[in-house]
Amino acid sequence: SAVISQKPSRDICQRGTSLTIQCQVDSQVTMMFWYRQQPGQSLTLIATANQGSEATYESGFVIDKFPISRPNLTFSTLTVSNMSPEDSSIYLCSVEDLMGSREAFFGQGTRLTVV
Amino acid sequence: AQKITQTQPGMFVQEKEAVTLDCTYDTSDQSYGLFWYKQPSSGEMIFLIYQGSYDEQNATEGRYSLNFQKARKSANLVISASQLGDSAMYFCAMSQFYGQNFVFGPGTRLSVLP
Numbered sequence: 752s753a754v755i756s757q758k759p760s761r762d763i764c765q766r767g768t769s770l771t772i773q774c775q776v777d778s779q780v781t782m783m784f785w786y787r788q789q790p791g792q793s794l795t796l797i798a799t800a801n802q803g804s805e806a807t808y809e810s811g812f813v814i815d816k817f818p819i820s821r822p823n824l825t826f827s828t829l830t831v832s833n834m835s836p837e838d839s840s841i842y843l844c845s846v847e848d849l850m851g852s853r854e855a856f857f858g859q860g861t862r863l864t865v866v
Numbered sequence: 867a868q869k870i871t872q873t874q875p876g877m878f879v880q881e882k883e884a885v886t887l888d889c890t891y892d893t894s895d896q897s898y899g900l901f902w903y904k905q906p907s908s909g910e911m912i913f914l915i916y917q918g919s920y921d922e923q924n925a926t927e928g929r930y931s932l933n934f935q936k937a938r939k940s941a942n943l944v945i946s947a948s949q950l951g952d953s954a955m956y957f958c959a960m961s962q963f964y965g966q967n968f969v970f971g972p973g974t975r976l977s978v979l980p
Contacts, residue, residue: 784968793957793970794911841909845968847961854901855961855968857911 753778753846757858764834764865771830772861774844779824784855785817788841797842800827834865868893868960870971877976879948886933887943887974889958895919898960900941901968902932905955914956917941948978 754777764770774783785797798806798819806819820828831838844858869892879885891900902914917925917932925932933942945952958971 786968793972794968795970796967799967843911845911854913854916855911855959856913860909860911862909 753780753856755844755846755856755858757844757861759861760859761862762864764863766835766865768834769830769832770834770863771828772842772844774827774829774858776825776846780846781824782847783821783827784845784847785819785827785829786843786845788843788860790839794843797829831863834863836865839863839865868895868898868962868969870958870960870969872958872971872974874974875972877974878979879945879976880979881950882947884944884946885948885976887945887956887958887976889941889943889971891939891941891958891960893939893960895962898962900932900934901959901961902930902941902943903957903959903970904952905957905973907954911957915943945976950978950980952976953978 756775758773783800786794787797788794796809797812797817798808800806800819800821802821802824816832818830842861845855847855871890873888898919900917904912904914915925915927915930915932917934924934929946931944933944955973955975957973959968961968
């Protein structure tokens with residue numbers, strides 16, 4: 752299994768500012784995933800972050816709004832840029848257990864409120 | 867494209883009784899994985915159970931079992947002997963067999979009554 756530390760756990764931000772969310776894994780993983788969960792909604796995949804290459808974004812998400820870094824095999828960041836109240840969501844990072852049950856391990860989530 | 871449907875936005879169950887949460891899926895892939903996650907009000911995602919598309923037996927994990935009916939494309943979660951701590955959102959999810967890219971259903975909010 753993997754242990755994922757995600758920071759910050761919550762934040763309240765002013766519109767127009769940016770927030771960077773950090774995700775640290777206790778083991779090396781090939782792929783890391785970032786999800787958004789809007790209030791009362793399910794999880795939606797934002798992008799897949801591979802070490803050494805640009806992140807792959809899902810439809811509806813763009814790099815200018817959600818830049819992602821993946822400097823090594825245990826760490827990734829997601830930045831929510833030029834925030835608006837519509838960005839208020841829980842953001843979760845995730846890694847997959849390729850060798851075992853294929854379950855996804857999730858960080859604790861970052862609860863973001865934009866005012 | 868993969869899609870998960872959960873038709874029960876909310877469910878109530880009496881403590882100590884069993885409850886079934888419905889999940890149907892749609893995919894053209896032959897190999898895939900089906901998952902159930904629990905999300906309490908604190909927001910973290912807790913893995914409950916996994917079923918591979920080629921697994922012939924239904925998965926079980928303690929009080930959780932997955933009723934997998936491949937021909938019907940359903941993967942219902944059965945929770946036996948419900949506890950108050952089971953009150954949470956429950957998400958059914960699917961992934962490609964050799965990748966992640968989870969697709970999540972809309973979720974079912976389960977409330978366990980004392």
